Amino acid sequence: MRGRWRSADKLLTLGFSIGTYFLLFCVGAIFGKIVMEGAPVLLRSEAPYVNTNFFSKSPMTLHEFKDEEGRLLRLDHDEYRQYRKNNPGAVLLEERSISHAGGGILGPLVGTAMLVVLCMGMALVLGISTAIYMVEFARGGRLLSTLRLAIMNLAGVPSIVFGLFGFAFFCLSPVFPVLTTEPDWDRSILTLPVWPGGGYLSFQGWGSSLLAGGATLAIMVLPIMVAACEEALKAVPRGVREASLALGASRWTCVRTAVLPQAAPGMLTASVLGVTRVAGETAPILFTAAVLSRATLPWENLEGSGLFWVSNLLTQKVEALPYHIYIISGQPGGEAIDHMRYGSVLLFLILVIGLAMVSVILRSRHRKDSH
Secondary structure (H helix, E strand, C coil): CHHHHHHHHHHHHHHHHHHHHHHHHHHHHHHHHHHHHHHHHHECCCCCCECHHHHHCCEEEEEEEECCCCCEEEEEHHHHHHHHHHCCCCCCEEEEEEEEEEECCHHHHHHHHHHHHHHHHHHHHHHHHHHHHHHHHCCCCHHHHHHHHHHHHHHCCCHHHHHHHHHHHHHCCCCCEEEECCCCCCCCCEEEECCCCCCEEEECCCCCCHHHHHHHHHHHHHHHHHHHHHHHHHCCCHHHHHHHHHCCCCHHHHHHHHHHHHHHHHHHHHHHHHHHHHCCCCHHHHHHCECCCCCCCCCCCCCCCCHHHHHHHHCCCECCHHHHHHHHHCCCCCHHHHHHHHHHHHHHHHHHHHHHHHHHHHHHHHHHHHC
């Protein structure tokens, strides 16, 4: 009987080992393919060892053709225009153009960074405020249980549902105001002049914009932020609160001066985890913020000044790296577009893995400090 159990144990161990190593092999093969194809796009063999054009140019059309000598040339749109200018009588054979396969990823990279910064700014305020209320001020009961259940259910909602919600609520709903010098009178439900000779505060909704995308991503990451911040607050020893209250501090003063500084490292870890969660989302920004291509960076050629300039910046569409990868992955082009696909995916993986490593380092330091 014991021999049978030992044999079964060995077989189960062998099966689990095969499954584990097969999974590692698949992951290694995928990462290896991406690194092998993407590394030559990001790196160069000579100084400065980095493909600066890939990081300093926005996506543009790639032109592929053969010259009169039969050489296959692939030129970005700006290089192609210069080539035609320098060779006005050149005969181009088998010419074709591939959208978004040339240039670099400056625009999508900048747009992603702006979306993440705006999203985390909103999510941190909402998440920390909710966690403080749930841990420090709310009384246990049906309301608190319902609130926790709602947050847990929110964590299981598919990302595309968040995208549809953000499109209907933030983009189309006219309850959200914007500062503008030219309000949309058809959409606006209320338009107020802000000062003589200036602009208007128009309740016309945000439309498809950076602000709508950031707010949608903030709602999406909110369950992670609330749960992590709540655990960070609960980890603060109760003696810290009791000592602060015994010295005559109010409840809010106790939280602000004694509890929050102790919980700050855990909240910082939560914010990094939130970044890794939303940085790769495509569906929410597809409906609320992303644009296929832009000729300029978001802050270039904006009208107005002061708060109106900020409002114009936040209410425009932006490029985003996940959306850019989604577009070029489904676009025909063969080898001509492979460099853009693998280069973009490799850079995106490096960013996500780097953020995850930062989260692990912060968490380990927080544990050492707590001990």
